[in-house]
Amino acid sequence: MKAEFKVGLLFLGSMSLVIGFAYVMGVINPFSNTNTLNIRYNYAGGLEDGSPVRVMGIKVGKVRRIEFEPGFKENNGEEVKLRVEIEVEKKAWATMRKDSKFFINLAGVIGEKFLEISPGSLSAEEFAPGDSVRGEDPPRIDQLISQSYGLAGKIIELVNKNEGSVSNVILQLDKLTTNFNKTLVLLDKTSQNKDIARLIDNAVKISDDLAYLTSNLRSKKAEDTYALVQRLLFRLDPLDGPVIKKFFQEEGVRAHVGF
DSSP, X not given: OOHHHHHHHHHHHHHHHHHHXXXXXXXXXXXXXXXXXXXXXXXXXXXXXXXXXXXTTEEEEEEXXXXXXXXXXXXXXXXXXXXXXXXXXXXXXXXXXXXXXXXXXXXXXXXXXXXXXXXXXXXXXXXOTTXXXXXXXXXXXXXXXXXXXXXXXXXXXXXXXXXXXXXXXXXXXXXXXXXXXXXXXXXXHHHHOHHHHXXXXXXXXXXXXXHHHHHHHTSHHHHHHHHXXXXXXXXXXXXXXXXXXXXXXXXXXXXXXXX
């Protein structure tokens, strides 16, 4: 066997090993059943290369790489400095739409980080392989803890400076609650007293009678009666004592009228 032939076989064998290793590592895959998508973030929140990608809780891919792009800007002018490239199985690709949301989530309390995709609506446009989309930045736990400590410190300082006022307010609230409870107890006892209950019942009946009476006074018949009495009083107004006495004498009525 010639030396050239041996060298050729050695070269082909080496290339086969390199290609096989690259296929196993996922660098190249001529039979790939996935598409890639770029997600833009300003905070990765512990996401790493190889982290799972899930749609509706089902693993459909993984994070291929995370790269820094300090000079990148969105169309609206926002600076987004991280690019997360993911690969998603083609069977789940159609669930991702232009109105989908991309979150960095945590499996359990201390579990691994993964990228969660919230599917969009069917009316929205589908992504093309290699497209770029803005993701939802995860909350900064360290900043939240720091702000919580700062807020707690301010509350403690406020309480220390106004300890007397705070104690007085609490005391007044306690007294108010106690008096309110006593009032409720008194009302309960009053409602159970038979005399009070009868008095309340009579008051309700009187109010009903007064309502009936006033409603009759507002009737057309009552208005006519009132007008008749008014006219009668108007006619009797000019009469004096002698005239009335003469009237009774003429009618044969014997009476002594003292005026």
